[in-house]
Amino acid sequence: MADKKLVEAITSMDEDFAKWYTDVVKKAELIDYSNVKGCMVIKPAGYAIWELMQRALDDMFKATGVENVYLPMFIPESLLQKEKDHVEGFAPEVAWVTHGGLTPLAERMCIRPTSETLFCDFYAGDIHSYRDLPRLYNQWCSVVRWEKETRPFLRSREFLWQEGHTAHATAEEAAGRTELMLNVYADFAEQFLAIPVIKGRKTEKEKFAGANATYSIEAMMHDGKALQAGTSHDFGDGFARAFGIQYTDKDNTLKYVHQTSWGLSTRMIGAIIMVHGDDSGLVLPPKVAPVQVMIIPIRQQAEGVLDKALELKETLKNFRVKIDSSDKSPGWKFSEQEMRGIPLRVEIGPKDIEAGKCIICRRDTREKIECNLDEIEQKIATLLDNIQKDMFDKAAAHLHGNTYAARSKAEFINLFNEKTGFVKAMWCGERACEETIKEEMSVTSRNIPNEQEHLADTCVYCNLPAKSMVCWGKSY
């Protein structure tokens, strides 16, 4: 059987990017489709990436004072309906539980699509005094949104994420937390996942249902399309008023709290694939690679080869290392290591051992490096650092090389007709204009970048006075 399970060629990226993507997630064994429509099985190679992401992000959250909690997965219908915009945004795409065992429920409940209503209901009973603030809570869980079209990691009916929910005494403090968490997401994406992002504010049309303001990090995939990779919402006191979350301030008056929420999901694994992958499969940034080094013995039956491989693994014990000593051919093992995106491969055979050397091969550049065996630990450390940095630089060059500025409607239209990527352009701030652009051009506003440029005085599309520069693109 194993002989039939060839490392088959995957579709090339340039030929069909969507097919390349699904080929990679399957062949790198990240997921399997399940018989539960729209839901996926996250296999060990995929889940291990998520575990490393969780660990890093959780540490970053905790360093800012966040504590983890767990709230129920069910939302009674009446609770979901308490905040008007929110229920309108989510009710059409929730899964409804109507029976417990053999008994119909008195009130049906949905499975959380997100937990603002549950946190608000909890906070209403939990927060009394200014001494109880701020509340900086987060939970790691799965949520359900009844999507019609699904794609592994990018859009599925159930997905894993974290959702932070905070409550503060003042509007300023809530705004500060919203910005802080956006920065945490951006740092995480750039430093751990080697994915450069554009930080900015969503337009009114694109903001979260019930938020005063939504901020996002937007990443550019290899095909020039955008992926919204993390969002941070400032709710002001809107939810607090709907749910009656009040505290007694130092001046002995009752005041409403101000809230935020922020989330990042397994969708980010999709971003890693689409930013860094190539025609040989996955390319993982070393910091989130479950296996950083694969040692592949050459002529492993020869005396001393497997022993030397084990010795190297021990020498490299500060890294995540595996040995592939299966009975497949070395060439086959190379292809598998490449498909799985393992950052470094160490090849070691009888001749290498005799010469006191080995060959190290970088997954990202395919560069082959000869290395003295007694220098391997330092060499691997340096190479992993370099790969992490070079992958970010390459992705940043791709982002900047495919982001354009349009100063006129003609230029705006031409750019989207001729290029794939982001287009920065001035905008009037009117929802109607944004909707026209979406309809006529099939592009959406990604965000209003924090780093603003003054490209022109008027809106690129309608010529009304410009309010801000928007980043536009096609998106996942």
Place this chain on the structure above:
Amino acid sequence: MADKKLVEAITSMDEDFAKWYTDVVKKAELIDYSNVKGCMVIKPAGYAIWELMQRALDDMFKATGVENVYLPMFIPESLLQKEKDHVEGFAPEVAWVTHGGLTPLAERMCIRPTSETLFCDFYAGDIHSYRDLPRLYNQWCSVVRWEKETRPFLRSREFLWQEGHTAHATAEEAAGRTELMLNVYADFAEQFLAIPVIKGRKTEKEKFAGANATYSIEAMMHDGKALQAGTSHDFGDGFARAFGIQYTDKDNTLKYVHQTSWGLSTRMIGAIIMVHGDDSGLVLPPKVAPVQVMIIPIRQQAEGVLDKALELKETLKNFRVKIDSSDKSPGWKFSEQEMRGIPLRVEIGPKDIEAGKCIICRRDTREKIECNLDEIEQKIATLLDNIQKDMFDKAAAHLHGNTYAARSKAEFINLFNEKTGFVKAMWCGERACEETIKEEMSVTSRNIPNEQEHLADTCVYCNLPAKSMVCWGKSY
């Protein structure tokens, strides 16, 4: 408001153990009740215990080769029905999803009460060859069982757990894994949670729906009742036959796999509370205490006191340490630290600083120890080790002191009438006899302990020839 939130007296254990329990979970701020009936909010102090338990257990799993995965939370009704015993066991207590958004589902789905059927469905497509075996997968998730009566941690409609699901080439290998995981649970309970357990096999009546054999670890609570604290199931090839999970063996013939599953849940937090707690609240074993040392400054306004507290915290950075510098009185802070079960309290005031000393107070024994400030790091390390060990010894003494042997029916009845605890007695192995005992005595078989004793030749209740010694008790 804060002044009203007194450290109120909790019900005493001996007066009303059930009320003591719910007082402690609330006052130690482990959970809050939610407006979702039968579901709880796990607050930071409770969730942090779970995180430490997860980390320790996950490391133990991975050391035996287990990998983590994530499967969907939904089970289509037809999938749940594939294994006859299993569906009969679980169908009456599942929550049913009938609508996705505004549309009725073609087939209703339940939320997983456990995931055997999902793993089997997955394995049927994933396993082809002997090279694919064993599969050693685990997932951390929440499950739903529509319980009528619920109690925090012990029984709730949704709870957090891990469920391991493995597939093996042979019956022997599956049996070995079942035993291995039972031992992992026992080691975890004893070494991390300081809870001694009785390992054994469940009777046919009490085994898991669909299993060939179920093994459990049983712990004794302070009130003498049993808590089933972790289970490991050997399925043989029953599920494999129902789901068609076959592999091609080395001899080129198709064979069914042999499977196991094993789970441990947040129920274990209930065990920690009920084994170790006292009339002042929670008592946490150091290894799973989110805060191991609480530094409480005395006369903290006095010059140098807070600085010294911060200095101590820095000295103790290898432990989980907090300073309580709130504006509450020291006495109040002591009660809070005790209620939350923090293993050690360090009291430091101006006089102590002058003398180069501090007072360390053990939560478990209330012993007060004077400690030179320059010896504090070593002292804390030793004390935490001692507490962990002493708590286990105390719990073990309680377990052994309240476990009796009955050699006759009269003795069996008397023991349960006069004592609280476990009673070991010989049993015929007949289900009817077990049911009679349950009906007449209101006790259940906990398990057939691995460590068997020959107490008599005949069944304690019916006088038929005895097959094995059973441990009986009242249970949660």
